[in-house]
Amino acid sequence: MFNKELGNIFDKIDSKAVKPSSGGLGKDQKKLTNFETLYALVQCTRDLSPLSCGQCLAQAIQNFEGFCTENSQLGEYCNKKTIISSSSQVSANIDHLLADIVTKSLQGATFVKASYGNGKDTVYGLAQCRGDVDSKDCMECIQNAAKQVRKLCPNQSDARIWYDYCFLRHSQNNFFGNVDLSYGILYKNIANVTNPDVFNQELGNMFDRIDSKAVKPSSGGLGKDQKKVTDFETLYALVQCTRDLSPMSCAQCLAQAIRNFEGYCSNSKGCRVLYSSCYVRYELYPFFFPLEGQFPNNKGHSLKKSVIIHH
Numbered sequence: 001m002f003n004k005e006l007g008n009i010f011d012k013i014d015s016k017a018v019k020p021s022s023g024g025l026g027k028d029q030k031k032l033t034n035f036e037t038l039y040a041l042v043q044c045t046r047d048l049s050p051l052s053c054g055q056c057l058a059q060a061i062q063n064f065e066g067f068c069t070e071n072s073q074l075g076e077y078c079n080k081k082t083i084i085s086s087s088s089q090v091s092a093n094i095d096h097l098l099a100d101i102v103t104k105s106l107q108g109a110t111f112v113k114a115s116y117g118n119g120k121d122t123v124y125g126l127a128q129c130r131g132d133v134d135s136k137d138c139m140e141c142i143q144n145a146a147k148q149v150r151k152l153c154p155n156q157s158d159a160r161i162w163y164d165y166c167f168l169r170h171s172q173n174n175f176f177g178n179v180d181l182s183y184g185i186l187y188k189n190i191a192n193v194t195n196p197d198v199f200n201q202e203l204g205n206m207f208d209r210i211d212s213k214a215v216k217p218s219s220g221g222l223g224k225d226q227k228k229v230t231d232f233e234t235l236y237a238l239v240q241c242t243r244d245l246s247p248m249s250c251a252q253c254l255a256q257a258i259r260n261f262e263g264y265c266s267n268s269k270g271c272r273v274l275y276s277s278c279y280v281r282y283e284l285y286p287f288f289f290p291l292e293g294q295f296p297n298n299k300g301h302s303l304k305k306s307v308i309i310h311h
Contacts, residue, residue, distance in 0.1 A: 002032065002038075005030060005032055005038060006038065006040070009028050009030055009038060009040045010040060010042070010057075010061055012026070012028055013026030013027055013028050013040055013041070013042050014026060014042060014054065014057050014058075014061075016028075017042050017043060017044060017053060017057060018044075018050040018051075018053045018054050018057075019050070020050065023046055024043050024044035024045065024046050024048065024053055025041070025042075025043045026041070026042045026043070027039075027040065027041040027042070028040060042057050042060075044056055044057065072163065072164060073148065073161065073162070073163055074162040074163060074164065074185060074187070074274060075161075075162050075185040075274065075305070075307075076148075076149065076152045076153065076159070076160065076161045076162070077153075077159065077160045077161075077183045077276075078152060078153035078156045078158075078159050079156050079157075079158035079159065079171075080156065081158075082156050082157040082158040082171075082172065083155055083156060084155055084156065084157050085155070086154060086155060088121075089117070089121045090117070090121050090123060090157050090172060091155075093116045093117035093121055093122070093123045094116075094123050094125075094150070094157065094170055095150070096116045096117075097114060097115070097116040097117075097123050097124075097125045097170055098125065098146040098149070098150065098170065099146075100114050100116060100125075101114055101125055101127045101142065101146060101168070102142060102143050102146050105127065105138065105139045105142040105143065106139055106143075108135055108139075110128070110129045110131075110133075110135065110138045111127070111128045111129070111220070111242075111243045112125075112126065112127045112128075112142075113125070113126045113176055113244055114126075115174070120172075121172075122172070122174075123157065123170055123171065123172055124170065124171055124172070124173070124174050124175060124176065125168070125169065125170040125171075126167075126168070126169055126170075126175075126176070126242060126244065127142045127145065127146075127166060127167070127168040127169075128166065128167055128168075128242050128243060129141060129142065129165055129166040130164070130165055130166065130222075130238075130240060130279070130288070131219075131220050131221065131222030131224075131240055132222070132224065132238070132288045132289040133165045133166075133289065134289070137165055138165065138166060141163050141165040141166035142166050142168060144163070145161050145163060145166055145167075145168040146168060148161055149161040149168055149169075149170070157170070157171060157172045158170070158171040158172065158173070159171075160183070160276050162185060162274045167242070167274075167276070167279070169276055175276075176244045177244050177245060177246065177249070178249070178277075179245065179249045179252050179253045179277050180275065180276040180277045181253065181256050181275055181276075181277070182276070182309070183275075183276065183307070183308070183309055184257070184260070184273060184274060184275045184307070184308035184309075185273075185274045185305065185306075185307055185308075186260060186264055186265070186271070186272070186273050186274075186305070186306045186307070186308060187271065187272050187303045187304070187305050188264065188265045188268045188270065188271040188272075188303065188304050188306075189268050189269040189270035189271065189283075189302075189303060190268070190302055190303070190304050191268070191269045192267045192268060192269065193267055193268070193269055193284075195230075196266075196267040198229070199229060199235075199267070200266075200267070202227060202229050202235060203235065203237070203261075203282060206225055206227060206235060206237045206282070207237060207239070207254075207258055207280075207282075209223075209225055210223030210224055210225050210237055210238070210239050211223060211239060211251065211254050211255075211258075213225075214239050214240065214241060214250060214254065215241075215247040215248075215250050215251050215254075216247070217247065220243055221240050221241035221242065221243050221245065221250055221278075222238070222239075222240045223238070223239045223240070224236075224237065224238040224239070224288050225237055226286070233284050234284070234286075235282060235283075235284060236282065236283050236284070236285065236286055236287060236288065237281065237282040237283075238279075238280075238281050238282075238287070238288050239254050239257075239278065239279065239280045239281075240278065240279045241253055241254065241277060241278045241279075242276075242277050242278065245277060245278075249277070250278065253275060253277045253278035254278050254280060256275075257273040257275060257278055257279075257280040258273075258280055260273050260308065261273070261280075264306065269283070269284050270282060270283040270284060270285075273308075
């Protein structure tokens, strides 16, 4: 529904922007639900002809599909120590493996671990969606991840890719059941909370609660919760381990991920840590499903990305 309305509003304001009398500007708004109104604006530099303005806007809007959806890629890791030839048996086995993972996702699987090949040419793969994501979005994310990981890491047998909705990796090493903290990605909101002592206490309490949920065998590795921390702010947090981990290994991964908050995310309004074995995130807006009827309050704020490498 949202994407359809977004497409309609861009069609309308693009047609306004290309009119010579508009100064290159088009803007509009539309009420989507009782809680949400969509606002959009486009503008071209006024030296452009209507045709050139239309071309520029079309290209800009095309970028939304790849970058501005919830399936946006968060990062990838191509292990430069695992170089393979594109014509090797290992490379062919990776293609077979990824095709098998995609097939299982098309059949409704939200977690897949698989292997393909024999002997030293065997490759292992894992794909998992965030536990709150529906099966359709999961399937689309895994399909895209399988395609992009080969494009981004064509000559590495060890490769990983992270999205908002899913994670996928493949390797010649059998990593199933092992905690992998060798490489991590961190994002934080550069804006800070106004009362850090109270906020950090509430954040610690919340992670204690959702960690205990995530390590239960019946949870699928997922823990999430929300709590009102002021009259105007609600804290949302989610953790998840890959489902091949034991409860103890899951707890170990989450503990390391959360430890990064103290040094890197301290007092930030939002932060996430992504490892190959677990994922941790908190925000002051709803980001997991089911969503509540409000928009992120991030006006004027931006995210900072960093990488963790443990030797």
